[in-house]
Amino acid sequence: MLKIGSHVSCADKGLLSAANEANEYGSSSFMIYTGAPQNTRRKPIEAMYPAEGKLAMKANGVEEIVVHAPYIINLGSYKDNTYQLAVDFLQQEIRRTHELEVKHIVLHPGAYTDKDAEYGIQRIADGLNEVLGGTNETEVHIALETMAGKGTEIGRSFEEIASIIDKVVHNERLSICLDTCHIHDAGYDIVGDLDGVLRQFDETIGLKRLGVVHINDSKNPRGAGKDRHTPIGSGWIGFETINKVVHHEALSGLPFILETPWIGKDAKKLRPMYEIEIALLRGNVAERFGAEFLQEVEELHSFFAKQEMDSRQYVLDVWDLLKNDAKAKKADPREPLERLYDNVAAAGLFPQLSEEAINQRLIAWLAGKQVLVNA
Known part of the structure; x- marks a missing residue:
């Protein structure tokens, strides 16, 4: 094990x-x-x-x-x-x-x-x-x-x-x-x-x-x-x-x-x-969190796909922004996860879920679609 x-x-x-x-x-x-x-x-x-x-x-x-x-x-x-x-x-x-x-x-x-x-x-x-x-x-x-x-x-x-x-x-x-x-x-x-x-x-x-x-x-x-x-x-x-x-x-x-x-x-x-x-x-997400969790992660994939957002590239772009652009960092110092959460919350995507629950689904989204296949 x-x-x-x-x-x-x-x-x-x-x-x-x-x-x-x-x-x-x-x-x-x-x-x-x-x-x-x-x-x-x-x-x-x-x-x-x-x-x-x-x-x-x-x-x-x-x-x-x-x-x-x-x-x-x-x-x-x-x-x-x-x-x-x-x-x-x-x-x-x-x-x-x-x-x-x-x-x-x-x-x-x-x-x-x-x-x-x-x-x-x-x-x-x-x-x-x-x-x-x-x-x-x-x-x-x-x-x-x-x-x-x-x-x-x-x-x-x-x-x-x-x-x-x-x-x-x-x-x-x-x-x-x-x-x-x-x-x-x-x-x-x-x-x-x-x-x-x-x-x-x-x-x-x-x-x-x-x-x-x-x-x-x-x-x-x-x-x-x-x-x-x-x-x-x-x-x-x-x-x-x-x-x-x-x-x-x-x-x-x-x-x-x-x-x-x-x-x-x-x-x-x-x-x-x-x-x-x-x-x-x-590799036991389905067992630990259930089918509904996986469905909601799939919804995140669809939601961000409409914004033409690649999870890996988005994370690196935000860190690059915060590292290289002092003015941008001062204006909006939010890290990738916080920005993603705010995006989901603003869209009212999962009104029934707590902040913690949404962040858990975002972590699963960041892991990529293969996770849904292997869950």
Whole structure:
């Protein structure tokens, strides 16, 4: 079974609540924090209802989940107090990950800030040596995440990650989290040459090190170095490429985790598109949403065809407009999905549907007509 799911909160709700939330989206895997990602406050693992959560996971058919390390960990920092906090806190998070019986804890390698990349790579490797040397939970792997190249972050190339691995003594405890948005933004052409990118990864790092894949579309063209996620199909990567990633033979058996943003005009009703994204990638839209849903997606195809609108080209044209024309962006900063929603709402096409429901159908429309055939 395809292991695909969403990034869900676990900081205060506990593993049971996270498992139930993930199940609402149809997840067969999911990713959690063991506490708030922006601070060091942590509840005892027992307070997270781990036993109850594991029972719910088993009942829901979830075999493997992933932990994400807090964002405040920066092993690349030249500041001694920041570095030591990162080492100590990551060791604690590894122990907590072990208590939850999770294999991979995803980590942003770190940023070198006022130094240089060579310093950052060595500093991160030193930190990982200290972290792994001070923990005995050998079943837990630190999954170094591929990064987009924003600011001074390390991990923006396969070579940087390989260099870190080479400098770590117990590197058998290191795995990799491949993020589609990040490697696209870092310059890797997964849209035009996915096989070539995976081959390059294999030659530089080794596909056997892959432990997790983050599947996100991108608001920016390839090589932008920005790291701005958008729902599947509404960005520069597109549904077709993400679908190829999820079903690629070289990535078979890995957990695929969505980190796409919650969308909607009403901040109080913001919801993720996880459920429809998962159903589209799994190919069970009809089973999950029903025949009426598919009929309404067909209506969207007819509606936009009358406007001579190609879904893929429309998305890229809007992002191009927002990227290149400052005046246009200031006059109308709406992103593709928001513009599409406004178009549908203005036409009164589905007056009975909520904003969330219309957005779900728009995500399905963006995936293309083949989805209706394979649903």
